[in-house]
């Protein structure tokens with residue numbers, strides 16, 4: 110270890126200790142101090158770990174959390190980073206905070222932002238990369254899906270021996286020839302008889318080899334599924350880990366079978382099943398027994414924290430964050446599994462954290478709500494005009510649709526809604542405002558987590 | 559409104575040029591169509607598929623990612639003659655962003671490649687370096703006095719040419735190129751724009767204009783005064 114790294118680590122650790130002790134915090138500031146002294150610090154900090162990098166646009170956080178749960182079944186020391194601390198400095202901080210390992214080579218499961226993969230692989234060589242998916246997120250971030258994937262690939266090229274554990278149902282993960290060993294996971298709960306194309310407003314449906322439009326035998330959602338090209342023979346790779354059966358699916362639970370093992374997770378949504386499939390595949394890669402993986406999935410319900418159930422004067426209120434069309438459509442699909450009558454509230458803001466362009470709501474399948482047992486609709490948020498018109502065009506019955514731009518009034522109205530169950534979809538800053546109001550009224554303790 | 563009218567929309571490359579909720583334009587045309595007693599049908603016309611001018615009343619052409627647009631640029635050349643025929647015969651065409659660019663002579667993509675359009679309109683699109691026009695935009699149509707709201711998000715800078723007049727003069731935002739105060743282009747019944755939002759969701763009046771024009775073209779002997787009275791209150 111160089112004296113520079115030694116000093117950088119000391120400075121970083123001290124600042125973490127200082128912040129932790131006196132400021133009751135310490136997320137990425139120690140990382141900032143350390144990397145300012147020695148940018149190569151990751152090499153020194155990460156060299157003793159077997160690192161698994163989890164990246165992709167959606168699902169990183171839950172995949173990382175589930176993977177940690179799975180690996181803990183067999184390995185005592187697993188380091189991980191808190192959700193959101195997925196850039197270079199957050200990674201440095203994660204290693205700084207880690208206790209001195211008891212075992213020789215502890216594992217580190219790291220959620221890494223797509224553009225930050227290369228900042229890590231410049232200094233350390235992970236044993237595996239997990240690719241969840243690539244969807245267009247808020248348009249002004251990295252832009253196109255191909256640009257995003259290329260950023261990941263730039264980082265992967267520095268670690269050609271690491272195993273790639275990728276979503277086999279995503280055509281983009283089969284578009285660049287890489288020397289790395291590969292493991293693919295995906296859905297095999299169908300035969301190959303059907304032949305159709307994705308819905309018109311689906312991203313990423315061009316064959317990467319011949320640029321014709323891909324066909325599918327099966328689509329799980331968006332452009333994910335059993336794809337093939339009629340022109341050049343490009344097709345989904347052989348799957349290493351196959352989901353062979355979808356069992357009972359509700360908004361709060363999913364049963365499914367992978368490689369003959371029955372699995373269950375305490376959260377709804379096909380996208381979450383993919384996250385579990387990814388965690389399962391990492392577990393198998395590191396020899397965790399399938400039965401232990403099943404156990405790990407049900408061990409700690411808190412990892413599924415996103416969809417939160419809040420008691421609003423007796424109303425079972427589920428609060429869901431929405432931020433892009435693919436995520437939104439998955440939320441709509443998950444809610445469609447609700448069998449009881451419910452009320453639906455949709456709050457749209459367009460601040461920077463929400464995405465400043467609201468066009469994306471037009472790629473949301475709001476039409477599906479008209480076929481669900483919904484007794485009352487409320488639209489609101491700072492951009493209530495946009496979301497209200499979207500609901501009108503979707504065909505929502507005007508007689509049960511209320512427009513309520515005032516957020517406090519929305520909250521006051523929840524206890525008077527005609528149903529026991531209430532679903533609230535909100536963009537990020539609308540969610541923050543709502544939670545603040547919930548906290549003031551004593552429905553929740555406060556904060557974002 | 560006892561008679562049932564039907565209008566056909568060609569959703570040009572709807573499976574590839576669909577970047578910012580542009581599908582919403584078709585949903586809005588169907589929504590107001592229903593209020594006007596029009597059955598609005600839409601069909602995607604994509605790679606290797608024929609676009610026949612006579613089959614359609616309205617064409618909608620959205621924007622895409624650079625990769626998709628470069629593929630569409632090649633295929634679009636094969637549809638040039640029929641698109642020209644459609645425009646010359648007063649077909650209504652709404653072209654957004656990349657669709658707008660591809661109707662013109664050429665555009666330069668983010669990597670500096672010159673991608674040919676089909677040149678049925680006289681505009682062309684250059685590239686600005688390390689800058690993108692992003693944000694809310696407001697324009698005024700000089701001819702009608704109508705004010706339109708949208709969201710622009712483009713790196714290309716477009717310069718209009720012969721026979722084209724702007725969709726509106728910029729009151730807030732950047733518009734075609736940030737210098738000449740023009741946004742979009744109108745040529746016969748072709749509306750070109752950089753507006754997302756989508757444009758017809760924010761500016762219902764344009765959806766109404768398109769539907770009325772398409773009706774009059776398809777059913778030249780009928781009276782549409784009832785349809786023209788339909789209220790299109792602004793959603794913005």
Ligand SMILES: [Zn+2]
Pocket residue numbers: 316317318319320321338339340341342343
């Ligand atoms: Zn192909």
